[in-house]
Amino acid sequence: xxxxxxxxxxxxxxxxxxxxxxxxxxxxxxxxxxxxxxxxxxxxxxxxxxxxxxxxxxxxxxxxxxxxxxxxxxxxxxxxxxxxxxxxxxxxxxxxxxxxxxxxxxxxxxxxxxxxxxxxxxxxxxxxxxxxxxxxxxxxxxxxxxxxxxxxxxxxxxxxxxxxxxxxxxxxxxxxxxxxxxxxxxxxxxxxxxxxxxxxxxxxxxxxxxxxxxxxxxxxxxxxxxxxxxxxxxxxxxxxxxxxxxxxxxxxxxxxxxxxxxxxxxxxxxxxxxxxxxxxxxxx
Numbered sequence: 001x002x003x004x005x006x007x008x009x010x011x012x013x014x015x016x017x018x019x020x021x022x023x024x025x026x027x028x029x030x031x032x033x034x035x036x037x038x039x040x041x042x043x044x045x046x047x048x049x050x051x052x053x054x055x056x057x058x059x060x061x062x063x064x065x066x067x068x069x070x071x072x073x074x075x076x077x078x079x080x081x082x083x084x085x086x087x088x089x090x091x092x093x094x095x096x097x098x099x100x101x102x103x104x105x106x107x108x109x110x111x112x113x114x115x116x117x118x119x120x121x122x123x124x125x126x127x128x129x130x131x132x133x134x135x136x137x138x139x140x141x142x143x144x145x146x147x148x149x150x151x152x153x154x155x156x157x158x159x160x161x162x163x164x165x166x167x168x169x170x171x172x173x174x175x176x177x178x179x180x181x182x183x184x185x186x187x188x189x190x191x192x193x194x195x196x197x198x199x200x201x202x203x204x205x206x207x208x209x210x211x212x213x214x215x216x217x218x219x220x221x222x223x224x225x226x227x228x229x230x231x232x233x234x235x236x237x238x239x240x241x242x243x244x245x246x247x248x249x250x251x252x253x254x255x256x257x258x259x260x261x262x263x264x265x266x267x268x269x270x271x272x273x274x275x276x277x278x279x280x281x282x283x284x
Contacts, residue, residue: 011035015050019057029063029096044081044101044113055090064091067100067129083114085140092120095148098127102134102162116140125151131189131283132161138169142178149179153186153213156196158283163191167199174203186213186240189280193244194223201230210237215266216281219244224254234261243269243281 035047047066064087069079079101088097102113115128115137123146128137133156141154152173157163172178173185185205187196193214200206212233224246227233239258244267246254251267258265271279 011046012050012053015047015054019054024054024057025059027058028060029065030058030061031065031068033068044079044084048082048084048087052086052090055087058091059093061091061094063096064094065098065100067098069100081113083116085114085116085118088115088117088120088123093122094120095122096125097123098125098129100129102128102130102132102137113137114140115144117144117146119145122148124148125153127151127153127186129155129282130157130161130163131155132157132159132163133165134162135165135169138165142170142172144178146179148181150181151184151186152179152182153184153188155189155216155282156187156191156280157189158191158280161283167196167203174199174205176204176208183209184211184213185209186215187217188213189216189282190214191218191278191280193217193219193280194226197223197226201226201232206232207235211240212236212238213240215240215242217243218278218280219246220278221247221250224250227254228257234258234263236263238264238266240266242266243271245271245273245278 032047035044035050044066051064066084066087067079067081081099081101084099088094099113099115112134117123117140126141126146126149128141133154138154141152154165156165167174173182176182182205187200190196196214197219200212206212219241233239241254244251246267248270251270255265255267
């Protein structure tokens, strides 16, 4: 991982020295952690600029993760990332891309994460981890042309941290039109998992994917009943519902029904409702 530099060093200078000293053609995967000091207004920008500047040197790069920042360094909803679409453009051979953080909720929208990728012909896996996924970002992904995409994982998060994505913002994805090779869909960490289950019950994409991940969310008995009633979910190979708010009785019903249908189902980590509030796994 390119994240072991001293904070007082300039990241772009550090990265340039790495490019000069290493055989970058051998680098297949790269993990980038904090790329600036806590005083830096846009800590993700030095990483983006360095990657774009030196992209041609990494002829074999296949996997890239930007934002390997843990809670002791920054809570996920305060990790600022800039527009990262230029990074995808700089690495046309990239097959896996993941980012953690969508931006400080109090910063101006124009200086927050952007993923209006456009078209990328090699990308097979795209992951966005956040405590709140803005609809603007979801729409940018949904409008992208990613003909090889097999794995899409979005951490939806909560409204308090700009997580206002709804099923309408992923209309092309849910219709199956957007990504013809999609095999795994993750709509994780959702404040309103039941709402997403209702949308997925009528979504053609569920007939196409083999794996559906609704974990880290707020699934209740109401959403679970939709899972039981809609036949489309029985055609999955794998269903992940870990971290949920189902009753013990409903959990047992869902486990038995999907096991009988031959679906590999994961239903651990049952939560207990705190008054009227339901909390996904990762928020702030």
